[in-house]
Amino acid sequence: MADTIAFARFEQAVMPHLHAAYNLARWLLRDHHDAEDAVQDAYLRAFRFFDSFDGVDARAWLLAIVRNRCRSVLGQSSRRAEVTEFDEKMHTADDSAPDPESGALRNAEIVSLRTCIDYLPAEYREVVVLRELEQMSYKEISVAVAVPVGTVMSRLARARIRLKDCITARVRGVAR
Amino acid sequence: MTCDAARELISPLLDAELDAAQASEVERHIQTCIACAELQFEYLQLRERVRADAPYYSATEELRAQIDRALRQAASAKERRRAPWGWIALASAAGFAAALVLAFLLGPKMFHSEQAGGDLIAQEVVSSHVRSLMASHLIDVRSSDQHTVKPWFAGKLDFSPKVKDLGPQGYALTGGRLDYLDGRPVAGLVFQRRQHVINLFVWPSTAQSGSRLSTFAITGFNIVHWSEAGLMYWAVSDLNAAELREFAQLYSE
CATH class of the missing domain: 3.30.200.100 (MucB/RseB, C-terminal domain)
Structure with missing residues (x-):
């Protein structure tokens, strides 16, 4: 009986954040299957350690576990990790010869934004995703990423500068 | 406020993460500094773009079902490990029931x-x-x-x-x-x-x-x-x- 209630409570607190968990994992691992595995693993861990949840912010608590899983996946396969092995093929749209009439230019813009986010180092990418796509506060992000609020602030500022520069560089590349 | 100090704070300003005093100081600086105003505009544009164009990857229903199954399995495995206690509880409940019957038969005086x-x-x-x-x-x-x-x-x-x-x-x-x-x-x-x-x-x-x-x-x-x-x-x-x-x-x- 106690377990049934614990399970119900876990589902109620943690299941609503499945999309957030998958979105973060997908951005960090840049692969659908790896992301699904990491999320499932994170949920099982979360269930096992539900006692350590302080009852305040289930999303940030869960995302901290998801992030740790992704980090260790990236660590295990450091050969394919990060920018060096970044797979350009994943960004399928063709950004040669953009044609504004057909919407291809717009499509190229979307692809280049995604590519630039993917090129960010993981610690910048995660704060951008949590801030802009999850709309989390610095405080919440600091829980999920396990760094002080001041670090969240400076990482986000730096991530934005990089992102901005990357987009500008690609626009020039396309225009050339 | 110096330009360098202000540049650092434009990003948290847009995120509404500055306290009122800091925010108004940065805003005052931006009004007098074209470079910082430009940076603020670029940040704003970037934010709009990211929010509009960066895909939000949603989990599939299959993943939800798969996780649900895995969790139920984990929960029942936990339950099974506790099984001996279940039997003890059942046994003591049976004992308790027997005691109640006895209490009923023997009358209330015998028991507290x-x-x-x-x-x-x-x-x-x-x-x-x-x-x-x-x-x-x-x-x-x-x-x-x-x-x-x-x-x-x-x-x-x-x-x-x-x-x-x-x-x-x-x-x-x-x-x-x-x-x-x-x-x-x-x-x-x-x-x-x-x-x-x-x-x-x-x-x-x-x-x-x-x-x-x-x-x-x-x-x-x-x-x-x-x-x-x-x-x-x-x-x-x-x-x-x-x-x-x-x-x-x-x-x-």
């Missing part, structure tokens, strides 16, 4: 009826606790303020329970509700300790004298009972026994 009554109430208290969690009817009046919860009971009950917020000690009052126990309406007070819910049931006691804390455990729930000033208090939770006792101690002080 107060004690048997106490066990029955303890069972009832646990059932009521479980029901309150399952039926999502935990709270009728939601408040962490004892001065809101206490008057709420007036007019609903023929007694006035002691209402005490132990938030500072880590047992936060979250609200109250009416419940029905021992054949009468009772006050149900709800507290939260981490993710554990504590139900505290209060109703008038037949015994005149107060009693000290006594502790029970039934099917994985801990129960602490005491009485004071003509009222009985039953605290029940899946919280560990030591902390529930501490709660009762603090409450009865």
Whole structure:
């Protein structure tokens, strides 16, 4: 009986954040299957350690576990990790010869934004995703990423500068 | 404010993460500095773009189902590991039932009826606790303020329970509700300790004298009972026994 209630409570607190968990994992691992595995693993861990949840912010608590899983996946396969092995093929749209009439230019813009986010180092990418796509506060992000609020602030500022520069560089590349 | 200092703060300004004083200082600087105004504009554009164009990857329904299955499996594996306790509980429940039959046959004189009554109430208290969690009817009046919860009971009950917020000690009052126990309406007070819910049931006691804390455990729930000033208090939770006792101690002080 106690377990049934614990399970119900876990589902109620943690299941609503499945999309957030998958979105973060997908951005960090840049692969659908790896992301699904990491999320499932994170949920099982979360269930096992539900006692350590302080009852305040289930999303940030869960995302901290998801992030740790992704980090260790990236660590295990450091050969394919990060920018060096970044797979350009994943960004399928063709950004040669953009044609504004057909919407291809717009499509190229979307692809280049995604590519630039993917090129960010993981610690910048995660704060951008949590801030802009999850709309989390610095405080919440600091829980999920396990760094002080001041670090969240400076990482986000730096991530934005990089992102901005990357987009500008690609626009020039396309225009050339 | 220098330009360098301001540049650092434009990003948190857009995120509404600066306090009012800092924000107005940065804004004042931006009004006089074209470079910073440009940077702010670029950041704004970037934010709009990211929010509009960066894909939000949603989990599939298959993933949800898969996780749900895995969790249920993990939960039942946990249950199985506890199986011996289940048998012991069943055996003791059977023993308890036999004792009740015996008590009925032999008549009340042979047994300390107060004690048997106490066990029955303890069972009832646990059932009521479980029901309150399952039926999502935990709270009728939601408040962490004892001065809101206490008057709420007036007019609903023929007694006035002691209402005490132990938030500072880590047992936060979250609200109250009416419940029905021992054949009468009772006050149900709800507290939260981490993710554990504590139900505290209060109703008038037949015994005149107060009693000290006594502790029970039934099917994985801990129960602490005491009485004071003509009222009985039953605290029940899946919280560990030591902390529930501490709660009762603090409450009865």
